[in-house]
Amino acid sequence: MGKRKKQHLDRVVQQLINIVGEREVLYLKEDLIAYECDGYTMAKGMPRAVVFVKSKEHVVEVVKCLNKEKIPYIARGAGTGLSGGATPLGGEVIISLVRMKRMLHLDLENRKAVVEPGYINLKLTQSISDKGYYYAPDPSSQYACTIGGNVAENSGGAHCLKYGVTTNHILGLEIVLPNGEIMEIGADGIPDQPGYDLLGLLTGSEGTLGIVTKITVKILKNPQGKKTVLAYYDDITDASQAVSDIISAGIIPAALEMMDAIAIEGVEAAAYPVGHPQDIAAFLLIEVDGIAAGIDDQIDEILTVCKRNNVREVKVARDEAERALWWANRKMGFGAMGAISPDYLVQDGVIPRTRLPEVLDQIAAISKRYELRIANIFHAGDGNLHPLILYDASVPGESERAAKAGSECLKVCADVGGSITGEHGVGIEKSAEMRFIFSDEEMAAQTDIRTVFNPEDILNPGKLFPQPGRCVEVKQEMKKVEV
Amino acid sequence: MGKRKKQHLDRVVQQLINIVGEREVLYLKEDLIAYECDGYTMAKGMPRAVVFVKSKEHVVEVVKCLNKEKIPYIARGAGTGLSGGATPLGGEVIISLVRMKRMLHLDLENRKAVVEPGYINLKLTQSISDKGYYYAPDPSSQYACTIGGNVAENSGGAHCLKYGVTTNHILGLEIVLPNGEIMEIGADGIPDQPGYDLLGLLTGSEGTLGIVTKITVKILKNPQGKKTVLAYYDDITDASQAVSDIISAGIIPAALEMMDAIAIEGVEAAAYPVGHPQDIAAFLLIEVDGIAAGIDDQIDEILTVCKRNNVREVKVARDEAERALWWANRKMGFGAMGAISPDYLVQDGVIPRTRLPEVLDQIAAISKRYELRIANIFHAGDGNLHPLILYDASVPGESERAAKAGSECLKVCADVGGSITGEHGVGIEKSAEMRFIFSDEEMAAQTDIRTVFNPEDILNPGKLFPQPGRCVEVKQEMKKVEV
Numbered sequence: 005m006g007k008r009k010k011q012h013l014d015r016v017v018q019q020l021i022n023i024v025g026e027r028e029v030l031y032l033k034e035d036l037i038a039y040e041c042d043g044y045t046m047a048k049g050m051p052r053a054v055v056f057v058k059s060k061e062h063v064v065e066v067v068k069c070l071n072k073e074k075i076p077y078i079a080r081g082a083g084t085g086l087s088g089g090a091t092p093l094g095g096e097v098i099i100s101l102v103r104m105k106r107m108l109h110l111d112l113e114n115r116k117a118v119v120e121p122g123y124i125n126l127k128l129t130q131s132i133s134d135k136g137y138y139y140a141p142d143p144s145s146q147y148a149c150t151i152g153g154n155v156a157e158n159s160g161g162a163h164c165l166k167y168g169v170t171t172n173h174i175l176g177l178e179i180v181l182p183n184g185e186i187m188e189i190g191a192d193g194i195p196d197q198p199g200y201d202l203l204g205l206l207t208g209s210e211g212t213l214g215i216v217t218k219i220t221v222k223i224l225k226n227p228q229g230k231k232t233v234l235a236y237y238d239d240i241t242d243a244s245q246a247v248s249d250i251i252s253a254g255i256i257p258a259a260l261e262m263m264d265a266i267a268i269e270g271v272e273a274a275a276y277p278v279g280h281p282q283d284i285a286a287f288l289l290i291e292v293d294g295i296a297a298g299i300d301d302q303i304d305e306i307l308t309v310c311k312r313n314n315v316r317e318v319k320v321a322r323d324e325a326e327r328a329l330w331w332a333n334r335k336m337g338f339g340a341m342g343a344i345s346p347d348y349l350v351q352d353g354v355i356p357r358t359r360l361p362e363v364l365d366q367i368a369a370i371s372k373r374y375e376l377r378i379a380n381i382f383h384a385g386d387g388n389l390h391p392l393i394l395y396d397a398s399v400p401g402e403s404e405r406a407a408k409a410g411s412e413c414l415k416v417c418a419d420v421g422g423s424i425t426g427e428h429g430v431g432i433e434k435s436a437e438m439r440f441i442f443s444d445e446e447m448a449a450q451t452d453i454r455t456v457f458n459p460e461d462i463l464n465p466g467k468l469f470p471q472p473g474r475c476v477e478v479k480q481e482m483k484k485v486e487v
Numbered sequence: 488m489g490k491r492k493k494q495h496l497d498r499v500v501q502q503l504i505n506i507v508g509e510r511e512v513l514y515l516k517e518d519l520i521a522y523e524c525d526g527y528t529m530a531k532g533m534p535r536a537v538v539f540v541k542s543k544e545h546v547v548e549v550v551k552c553l554n555k556e557k558i559p560y561i562a563r564g565a566g567t568g569l570s571g572g573a574t575p576l577g578g579e580v581i582i583s584l585v586r587m588k589r590m591l592h593l594d595l596e597n598r599k600a601v602v603e604p605g606y607i608n609l610k611l612t613q614s615i616s617d618k619g620y621y622y623a624p625d626p627s628s629q630y631a632c633t634i635g636g637n638v639a640e641n642s643g644g645a646h647c648l649k650y651g652v653t654t655n656h657i658l659g660l661e662i663v664l665p666n667g668e669i670m671e672i673g674a675d676g677i678p679d680q681p682g683y684d685l686l687g688l689l690t691g692s693e694g695t696l697g698i699v700t701k702i703t704v705k706i707l708k709n710p711q712g713k714k715t716v717l718a719y720y721d722d723i724t725d726a727s728q729a730v731s732d733i734i735s736a737g738i739i740p741a742a743l744e745m746m747d748a749i750a751i752e753g754v755e756a757a758a759y760p761v762g763h764p765q766d767i768a769a770f771l772l773i774e775v776d777g778i779a780a781g782i783d784d785q786i787d788e789i790l791t792v793c794k795r796n797n798v799r800e801v802k803v804a805r806d807e808a809e810r811a812l813w814w815a816n817r818k819m820g821f822g823a824m825g826a827i828s829p830d831y832l833v834q835d836g837v838i839p840r841t842r843l844p845e846v847l848d849q850i851a852a853i854s855k856r857y858e859l860r861i862a863n864i865f866h867a868g869d870g871n872l873h874p875l876i877l878y879d880a881s882v883p884g885e886s887e888r889a890a891k892a893g894s895e896c897l898k899v900c901a902d903v904g905g906s907i908t909g910e911h912g913v914g915i916e917k918s919a920e921m922r923f924i925f926s927d928e929e930m931a932a933q934t935d936i937r938t939v940f941n942p943e944d945i946l947n948p949g950k951l952f953p954q955p956g957r958c959v960e961v962k963q964e965m966k967k968v969e970v
Contacts, residue, residue, distance in 0.1 A: 113731075114839055136737075158684075171684070185928055197691070198908045198921060199933050199951060201641075201654070204687030208680075225737035248596070254619075254708035255778075295738075298781025356597055425681045438681060445668055450682050452939040456932065468682060 087431030121152025158208030353417030570914030604635020641691030643910030836900030
């Protein structure tokens with residue numbers, strides 16, 4: 005927590021200290037600065053305080069106190085979110101769930117685990133892998149992000165093509181509602197829950213409906229076998245056609261990833277270079293898993309499809325070490341941009357797979373128009389495209405240009421029948437872009453649902469939906485950018 | 488529509504005729520009698536009229552008219568539902584969607600089809616199977632039930648173990664809300680929809696939130712291969728252990744079904760007898776599909792597991808004809824009860840797979856206590872148990888005993904950590920049993936959501952949630968039973 009000067013504490017901070025103890029509340033500016041934003045750094049706001057809770061009882065007491073004082077609040081996990089879902093507008097209390105990090109129960113026979121929201125994603129797989137099990141959703145930040153945060157954002161990952169995003173792996177939740185009531189939803193792997201699907205509604209609600217205090221997740225048996233293919237292409241249209249042909253062949257790879265030339269330049273400059281050729285247009289990283297006997301046939305078919313589509317070179321990982329290196333290289337994708345650009349903005353659009361070549365053409369045009377390089381990382385199998393807009397925040401006006409270029413990329417995705425987010429959420433970043441895909445009535449149906457759970461909009465205000473006067477706010481956010 | 492005597496029409500009926508034409512409205516008692524209930528026959532109520540709509544514009548006009556007149560209404564598909572979701576309490580107008588039965592769009596490349604709500608489930612697979620595709624959710628009533636009804640009830644089927652229930656196959660919906668507004672939700676296969684998951688919320692909402700007028704569904708590529716195993720057991724605990732061992736081996740069969748001795752007696756007396764031994768305790772029907780090369784290995788492992796668990800006889804279907812016969816026999820399961828009992832009540836509980844033997848013991852005790860035979864059909868892989876309570880409605884008091892026995896079976900399921908419905912919905916039938924699994928607060932969160940969409944509770948009233956004064960209503964429903 006660092007040192008603190010004694011000073012006159014505000015009334016709210018004092019009440020929070022009374023609940024959780026003095027060491028568990030941050031309120032000095034120097035301590036709060038790390039909480040001005042999450043992984044989306046283009047908007048920042050100073051919280052009033054950060055409170056570290058250790059139990060659902062803490063959450064209930066804190067929530068009741070803040071309701072009484074009419075102070076808005078935000079739940080936060082590891083702060084790795086990419087759309088500003090845990091970023092304050094200014095003046096909120098952040099309820100940090102990182103101390104609630106235990107596994108409460110493990111039931112291998114019925115394939116489930118119960119964890120607290122601050123439990124780290126990767127830790128779950130690490131703790132059960134020796135018994136032959138794993139937890140499927142694997143966001144690239146999985147070494148740090150929390151399962152509570154994954155639930156809030158309905159996080160995806162490279163292997164979601166076959167196994168689905170977080171919502172497909174959540175069996176039950178315990179939630180503290182904004183009125184301080186505790187609600188348990190979901191039950192043990194029931195295919196069709198009676199009543200409305202509250203579990204689905206809460207998952208991905210970006211922290212606007214309640215604070216998750218306990219999560220029951222599915223765990224899966226490790227596949228018997230796994231093989232990984234790397235395919236280099238001189239032409240991105242060929243790579244794109246190979247993706248369509250693999251899916252058309254009836255194969256559902258565990259992962260089917262594409263990176264373009266600028267993205268490859270980035271990952272080769274970062275911690276885990278593979279030695280990809282410097283002059284290719286794109287590579288595909290394709291992984292197949294499942295029953296051992298079926299894998300070789302699928303790999304043969306994938307190799308045939310790659311060759312039919314003018315691949316320059318295609319190879320199968322020789323061993324687990326090579327496979328792990330390819331994945332480490334790929335998973336550096338976002339962070340690696342730091343090696344080739346002072347700043348970058350990750351976008352997160354979705355498009356019909358078959359529209360990729362034309363979408364990339366339009367993104368190239370946006371890049372040219374805004375004079376900013378744009379790399380593309382693509383979960384090609386499910387059409388989830390991440391344009392990475394490279395910019396330099398120290399150059400006046402470049403942050404604003406990057407944000408506008410990002411918004412235009414999303415418009416392109418929406419216009420081809422896609423969407424503005426595949427797995428990163430809407431947060432602060434894309435709330436204005438919700439208008440690209442939802443009418444006022446459709447948005448009203450959603451905000452009416454928020455009102456059921458969060459009638460005063462006191463929990464994570466200003467996220468997910470456009471705010472009245474949003475244009476003004478965008479400008480203000482931009483002014484706040486400090487990198 | 489039958490002949491109609493000319494008579495003084497009530498004002499509401501006249502307005503409905505003005506919208507859709509005289510031939511599309513039923514209002515005479517002899518015409519309405521078929522609409523007193525759906526596939527759940529223990530509760531009946533007379534509708535005021537039935538109106539056959541042909542377009543979303545019809546739906547909007549009818550809904551606006553009924554809102555103005557404050558007449559409650561119910562959407563209905565084929566009427567094959569098993570929990571009374573489309574059964575009137577009395578006096579509602581039924582909006583029949585069976586004339587909205589077209590396929591509007593088929594896009595094989597992007598694996599989706601757009602259909603109207605009255606489109607019949609099986610027709611979709613039939614219309615694309617020659618091109619190598621199918622629609623996965625396969626309720627036993629699939630030859631008759633509509634996809635609109637499947638969406639309302641979030642229907643399952645024998646192959647949902649591997650492929651998931653209806654909600655996993657819906658990409659988009661067009662809905663007419665109770666205020667007459669049209670809302671489009673969902674988009675093309677986006678893994679994580681922005682905003683709240685309204686698609687999930689609407690799917691399985693049992694016709695209480697809106698009337699679906701257009702549905703975009705996923706279609707799947709036919710698996711390369713498929714093999715089916717039939718295993719006869721002398722002891723249901725052995726069969727049950729075999730189920731657990733198959734799942735523990737990391738195999739996810741496409742289907743994993745169990746039938747007990749009474750259920751087998753039924754299907755052997757019905758249209759598609761297989762010649763199952765008369766003296767076995769249970770059989771398992773296990774199907775594996777996927778990449779051809781992997782199937783034989785999985786079948787070998789399944790045979791080994793069956794033998795290790797004291798199977799009497801186990802065999803693989805010789806050819807497609809034998810496989811089809813086994814499935815036809817299994818899918819007769821519910822209807823076949825008519826061959827061995829004047830009446831039967833289907834229940835639909837969910838239990839943790841590993842608790843099956845003790846649950847069956849308790850169901851046997853309920854059977855004894857109520858002096859009613861109970862057959863058990865079990866989607867064993869996902870723990871979805873269908874006790875079939877055999878009774879004779881012409882014997883005074885037996886219908887009431889059957890209903891009570893059914894409720895007790897659900898209590899057993901809830902008490903072992905399961906649920907009161909796996910795939911048939913709550914409807915009228917199980918609305919009181921919602922209390923077995925939800926607290927008042929949890930139910931209030933759900934009815935508050937209903938209020939967002941359906942504030943006057945004018946759309947399908949009396950379903951899904953317990954009604955005030957429910958005990959009285961149960962009695963009245965029982966009095967209405969006429970078989």
